[in-house]
Amino acid sequence: MLKEFRAFIARGNVVDLAIGVIIGGAFGKIVTSLVNDIIMPPIGLILGNVNFSDLFISLTGRSFASLAEAQAAGAPTLNYGVFLNTVIDFLIVAFVVFLLVKQINRMKKPEPAPAAPATKDCPYCLSAIPLKATRCPHCTSELK
Numbered sequence: 001m002l003k004e005f006r007a008f009i010a011r012g013n014v015v016d017l018a019i020g021v022i023i024g025g026a027f028g029k030i031v032t033s034l035v036n037d038i039i040m041p042p043i044g045l046i047l048g049n050v051n052f053s054d055l056f057i058s059l060t061g062r063s064f065a066s067l068a069e070a071q072a073a074g075a076p077t078l079n080y081g082v083f084l085n086t087v088i089d090f091l092i093v094a095f096v097v098f099l100l101v102k103q104i105n106r107m108k109k110p111e112p113a114p115a116a117p118a119t120k121d122c123p124y125c126l127s128a129i130p131l132k133a134t135r136c137p138h139c140t141s142e143l144k
């Protein structure tokens with residue numbers, strides 16, 4: 001069983017997957033920083049100095065100055081600003097993955113078209129015969 005496990009781990013697909021997960025995790029952190037630190041502040045400024053990570057609804061009915069204050073008080077909240085940031089993170093990651101897959105597919109060599117068949121079947125004896133044959137060499141039937 002250990003030998004089978006070692007063979008499974010040594011397969012190229014498993015190693016490629018592990019590398020992809022590690023790079024994906026690091027890429028996710030970069031995208032999160034891009035959204036939170038670069039994209040959302042200008043959007044918040046345009047919308048009237050809104051900090052999206054502080055957008056929330058308190059389910060207790062009490063009013064809090066910030067999300068941190070509500071969480072410190074133990075109030076249940078709907079954090080729709082954080083959700084918006086996460087959706088934008090996802091859209092950016094999905095778009096970059098789309099572009100990456102598109103480029104990888106473009107670099108792959110196209111598979112050659114299948115060669116045209118050189119033979120056809122005789123309609124009488126179903127033997128393979130050359131395409132240009134006018135008479136079947138097996139059953140001697142005349143072909144149209």
